[in-house]
Amino acid sequence: MKINQKYYYVNKVITCVFVLAFIIMTCAVSVRAEVEQEETTPSRITFSSLEETIDSYVAMNQKNTAAVSVVAIKNGETIVNKAYGYADLEQQRKADTSTVFEWGSTSKLLVWTSVMQLVEQGKLDLDTDIQGYLPEGFLKKLEYDAPITLMNLMHHNAGWEDRLIDLWYSSESDIVELGEALQKFEPRQIDKPGSVVAYSNYGTAMAAYIVEVQSGQPFYKYVNEHIFKPLKHERHIDSPITIR
Structure with a gap:
């Protein structure tokens, strides 16, 4: 009788342990499912x-x-x-x-939005050598044979040194076309594409010029027609859109 009672208590303890484990697992699965269902940003912030x-x-x-x-x-x-x-x-x-706010590098968002619009239309490919989109012989100071892609430009790792150039003008008549400015102020390529991340205004301007070449429109006209006007229409407003 004592043996049976002993086994009774052992079985009871084992049963309780299993029930407790089941409850914990059920709660964990429910919490995990709830977390998985909640939307997050690309950086995993809910x-x-x-x-x-x-x-x-x-x-x-x-x-x-x-x-x-x-x-x-x-x-x-x-x-x-x-x-x-x-x-x-x-x-x-x-x-x-x-x-x-002053525009500053906020304008880079317009460049990459324009690029991705053309990617969606099949007019650009993020992994293609950008020289295929540029006039022949456009870049003259490349030090590496490795291709530069739009993905490199987007990640600021095309290898160019960054220089503060061609940012200010005393009169509108002094402003040159984007393609001309890029050739005139081409920086040295000091790193192999993809090897070093270094902030590059030149690389972003190059992407804007590629948008010009592929769309057949000056960049400012492309942005006005394909970004600002659709936004203005979507918002149903008559006043200019403020970028901040």
């Missing part, structure tokens, strides 16, 4: 925590930042639209979502 993540990042870097405006849109739905810092630091005037 949309529900995106605003909190941005708030935290801005707070960590506020000593080095005067002002910043952040907009995140997914499938036409605005997820985050916030401004941080001061539009006028001296007057302590805070920035808001209507604050206008």
Whole structure:
């Protein structure tokens, strides 16, 4: 009788352990399924925590930042639209979502949007040597035989040194065509394509010129027709679109 009672308690303990394990596994699977179902950004930040993540990042870097405006849109739905810092630091005037910023490298977004539009149309390929899109002999200072692709330009690893050139003009009549400027100020290629990441204004300007060549339009006209006008129509507004 004592043996049977002993086995009874052992079986009871084993049963409880299995039940507890089953409950834990069930809860874990439910939580995991819930996490997997929640949409994330390409960097794996969940949309529900995106605003909190941005708030935290801005707070960590506020000593080095005067002002910043952040907009995140997914499938036409605005997820985050916030401004941080001061539009006028001296007057302590805070920035808001209507604050206008200087363009700067924001214009690079227009370049890559244009490139990807042409990729979707089959007019450009991200892995093709860009010399196939350029006039023959366009680039004269290449040091490596390895091809430069649009993917290299997008990742800033085409190998060019970056130089602050051709950025300011005293009059509109001094401005030269994009292709002419690229040939006139071609930088040295100091690294093999794909080997070193180095910020390159020249590489982005090259991508804009390739958009010109493939579309048959000056870059500014292409952007106006294929980005600004569709956005203006989508927003149903009559005033110019502000890029910030």
